[in-house]
Amino acid sequence: MPECERDEVGNVVNHLSEDPREFYERCHRAALTIHNRKAFPVFIGGDHSISAPLIRACKETHKHLTLIHFDAHTDLGEWDSSATHHHGNVMSRVLHENPELKIHQIGIRGFAGAPSLNSRCHVVCQREIDVDLNGVLSKSIPRDRTCYISLDVDVLDPSFAPGTGTPVPMGMTPSTLFRLLEAIARQNRIVGIDIVELCPGLDRNDMTTSLIFHLLMCLLGWAHESR
Ligand SMILES: [Mn+2]
Numbered sequence: 001m002p003e004c005e006r007d008e009v010g011n012v013v014n015h016l017s018e019d020p021r022e023f024y025e026r027c028h029r030a031a032l033t034i035h036n037r038k039a040f041p042v043f044i045g046g047d048h049s050i051s052a053p054l055i056r057a058c059k060e061t062h063k064h065l066t067l068i069h070f071d072a073h074t075d076l077g078e079w080d081s082s083a084t085h086h087h088g089n090v091m092s093r094v095l096h097e098n099p100e101l102k103i104h105q106i107g108i109r110g111f112a113g114a115p116s117l118n119s120r121c122h123v124v125c126q127r128e129i130d131v132d133l134n135g136v137l138s139k140s141i142p143r144d145r146t147c148y149i150s151l152d153v154d155v156l157d158p159s160f161a162p163g164t165g166t167p168v169p170m171g172m173t174p175s176t177l178f179r180l181l182e183a184i185a186r187q188n189r190i191v192g193i194d195i196v197e198l199c200p201g202l203d204r205n206d207m208t209t210s211l212i213f214h215l216l217m218c219l220l221g222w223a224h225e226s227r
Contacts, residue, residue: 009033012050020085024053031057031192040223042216043194048075048087051150051194052094058148058192059098065191066145067094067103068184070177071152072126072168074108076118087166087197095120104142106180107155109168126172133176137183147184148192149219153199153208161211163203174211178218185222193219 009030014023027043031054034041043054048071059065069075069091077089085093091103095118106124124140153164157171184190195216200209 014046024050024085028053028057032060035061035192040220041192042220043192043196044198044212044216045194045196046198048090048150048152048196049085051196052085052090052097054192054194055094055101055148055150056097059101062146062148062191064146065098065101066142066147066188067101068142068147068149069103069105069152070107070150070155070172070180071105072107072109072154072171073152073166074105074121074123075152076121091121104140106141107172107177109170126170129172129176129180130170133179137179141180141184141187143187145188147188147190149181149184149190149194151193151195153195153197153212156208156211161208163199163201163208164197165199165202166197174215178215181215181219182222185219186226189227190219190223193223 012026012030027050031041035057043050055067075088075091077092079085079089079092079096083089094101101120103121104124105121107126107129108123109126124136129136153161154167155172156177157173158167158169160174195212198208198212203209
């Protein structure tokens with residue numbers, strides 16, 4: 001592949017002086033380029049806000065798409081076209097831009113009650129997973145769908161994954177995350193993945209990076225087997 005073509009889908013660099021909208025457009029174009037080549041897109045970030053253009057590109061390619069969102073937070077802060085797009089409102093933007101899309105939000109830690117009242121979001125709290133993982137595996141994850149997985153590193157407990165910007169206690173263990181991802185990948189067709197909020201500067205001895213790398217390799221294997 002010529003150098004210039006490789007650059008299109010390699011690092012999408014965020015230039016500090018540019019309008020963020022231009023950066024998100026380049027993310028969108030890079031994702032579309034990968035989909036158009038019938039390749040399997042995997043994105044690693046960085047701020048969770050990049051998921052909005054990546055998911056939009058995936059939805060343009062796969063009409064019937066289900067989003068699986070692993071995160072400690074719902075990321076449903078207010079968003080409209082005049083608001084600043086950021087990691088706390090990325091899923092509001094995703095809902096706005098993709099009117100038929102349903103989101104399964106897994107690993108959410110709320111202080112009280114249901115953390116989301118949006119009818120297009122199906123929330124599986126971390127507490128439910130702690131109490132009855134087998135029940136969640138058998139009843140609460142989708143089956144026979146075309147899925148995009150957006151995984152925020154902070155879904156993991158900070159003791160296993162300190163290398164992230166907004167850690168929340170009482171999170172998921174790696175083995176639970178592996179079981180959930182394996183089940184989701186084997187029961188569905190995965191057509192795109194992003195792993196975000198990885199911050200090597202906050203990591204300890206690369207433990208988060210190496211865990212995420214191992215997880216991504218396993219996930220790619222499961223996703224490939226079930227295609
Ligand atoms: Mn997030």
